Amino acid sequence: MLFPFLHLSLLSVVRLSAFQHHQLISAERPLRLSLRACTSKMEPFQLDTMLFFPPELKICASVETNKGAAALARDTRRTTFLNASVQLWLRPVGSAQHCTVEYTGYQGEYRFAPDLGYYQPCQRSIALLIERLVEADERGGDRGNSSNEHMKQGRHRQNQWWPIDQQSDANSATAGNPNCPIRALPGTIRSLNACQLQAGHWYELAFRSAIHFEQLLPARRLYQQHWANHSSTFVFKPEREVWRNGSELSWLQRLLQLRVKMKNCEAVRYLIRLDEQWPAVPLPVTVFIDYQVRENAYVKHARHLGNGTLLDGWFTGTFPVWRTPDLRTHELCVRFAWPRSLNRHRICRVFMHGRSSLDCDPLSYYNLYTTVVAGSAEEAIRPSADGEVRFWSCEHHHAKDIRCKGRLHTNLNNNVLREVGNHQCEPSAARMEAQRVITKIKRRAEQTMEPPATIRSLSLQNVATPVLAQLPTKNAIKKVIKRVRHEINAPPPVPNTLTDLIIPDAYKMYGRTEEQTEQFLLADSGVYQENGREQR
Structure with missing residues (x-):
């Protein structure tokens, strides 16, 4: 059905109702980056089987998002035109080579390693692409790519990425294959090799999504065109682990660890440490350290503590706490970057949440172990074997989404003796x-x-x-x-044999009233019949 062209003034476009704003489609955002150890020869990771890792072990990587088939059906009903795409831009940290792969949006999961995710409908097109890239690379080497002209051409081809439906022959059955979620692949063999992951190396992964959609509003005689875009950057290191996933922040915390500890509610000591496998010499990390006090989302006090370069991979320092009677949140934030990094990253640690710095208690961020003592549920401290040490756990220890491993060891006077684990979550x-x-x-x-x-x-x-x-x-x-x-009131367990039968005292008495009780079972002879014989 064709609609007449509507001439829209600027005023008519600006005057959008609240209902129309709620009809806008949100961008596709990444939820987590998952890395799995995988192999094509056998399945060594089963619940009932334990096998050694094969030598051909690879890293299977994928990005999970918030939009899948259900979201596509819902958003399609709300639009007259919808075109979504997701681009993954991958490169080793500090390298000039990068790999770019574009997908059709609303996939829910985007696999990119190994073998570009090994999408079965895309294998023929990918094979033809690799053959052409190898031939082009060989022809470039025969002509002598050492010249400036060919080097410029090589750099130009490196920045290209080709649509996959144009890589196959005209008579190919995979040309324009709708079952293949990959739209475009790298344009050179070197860029294609950059898509492979190696254990122990750090990588940058840029996630970019774009949704172009159009909506018709007959009631207001409007035809609107919108874009919903989003970008995120993951910094991760593949390892020989069975499975590991996490959000953008959780992966970032594996690169840079920030530990904060209060000292007598007057000063704060912090430690910044880089991962041991980070190439600190060729890629020095520059940090900017800030201390801020906020009330909800509003910053009431901020102080820049300093900045520098982590040449040795770690840095420590101490700063005084801003004394205020107001109930506010105190946190330490570190912004850091390195040469040619895609973004400037930021990590914050809260060390005082919703409390006055004049009346603080470091133990308020740990609660007691909840145990069952003498048949009654009550809050109790789990003591050590000698009774001289108390063990404290974080209140989010049993939370399904956090599972904080923070622990405290204190004496009987609640003086901190030892801190175990990294206490990173905010108290509540x-x-x-x-x-x-x-x-x-x-x-x-x-x-x-x-x-x-x-x-x-x-x-x-x-x-x-x-x-x-x-x-x-x-x-x-x-x-x-x-x-x-x-x-x-649980009954006693059923005995296996009559010789194991022991009647508890509670089952020998009954009460007429709350004050009067009588013995229900007067005596037990212990005589019973088994296989026609009398037993005692």
Whole structure:
């Protein structure tokens, strides 16, 4: 159906309703970069089989995004035209060679190593491309590429990347193959070789997505054209590991470690350390260190602590804490880059969250082990064998998305003796208070026979709204109460034989009232019949 051309004034374009803004399509963003150890000869990574790594072990790499087939169907219904593409730009850190591969958007996962992701519908086109690139490289070598003219041509071809539907012959069945998600490949054999990953080397991966879409708004007589773009940069190092994935920040933290530790709530000591396999001599890393205090998203105080180059791979320093009675968040941020880096990266560590620097407590970022003591659930400290040391764990230790490994060893006076692991997550006062509410619910379930709804309503009285957001759902709290009561009233295990039968005292007595009890089982003769014979 053809629509007449609509002459739009600037005023009509600017006046968009809130409903129209909600109809705009968001950009395709990367969720995580996954690296897996893979091989084409056998499957050594199985649950019930343990085999040695084969010598031909390779690194399978892919980028997972937030838009797949379901998002494509949803966004197609909201547009009259939709064209999406994703470009992956890969190169070894500090190298002039790079690999560029363009895909059709909305794939959900984009594989790029090894063998360009080994997409089966694309293999014929890729084989023809490699053959042509090898022939072009050989012809260039025969003519003598050492001349300035051929060197310029070589650099020009290196920056090219060819559409894959133009690499195959005209009669090829793979020309314009809609089942092949790859649109374009590198234009030289050297750029194609840069797509291969090697263990122990650092790489930069630039993710660039673009969605071009058009929408018709008949109610306002508007035909709009939009672009939704996004770019991210991953810095990663493949290793001989079975599987590792993570976001852009999690991969960046493997390159540069930032550790922050408070000293008596007056000063902060920090340590910046590079990965041991980073080429620090040819690629020195320059860091910019800043200390800032913010209230939510607003920075109230900022101080530049210094900048320099990590020639030895590490740097340490100390700075005083800004004293303020306000409840604010204190953090240390490090911006760093190296020669020819794609971006200037940034890592921050929070060492005081939502507290006053005049009344701080380093132990507030660690909570107690939640254990079961004498059949009752309560918060208790897990002591050492000699009882002289207490072990503290981060409140996010059991969280599914964080699983922080931070630990503290303190004496009986709560003086820090040792810090184990890297405590990187931000503490949450609401989460800690929610844990106390759950403990209160468990104790009430043990001590009373009130219905679960009554226990929940009485325990949630005068609880702050941020704490309510951290609590489990109504059905989950009901299951917690039933589980606690089941552990208390659980029957004894069924014995394997009659000789193993031991009747607990609780099953020998019953109560008429809360104060009067009588013995239900007067005696046990111990005589029983087995195979027609009397046994004792």
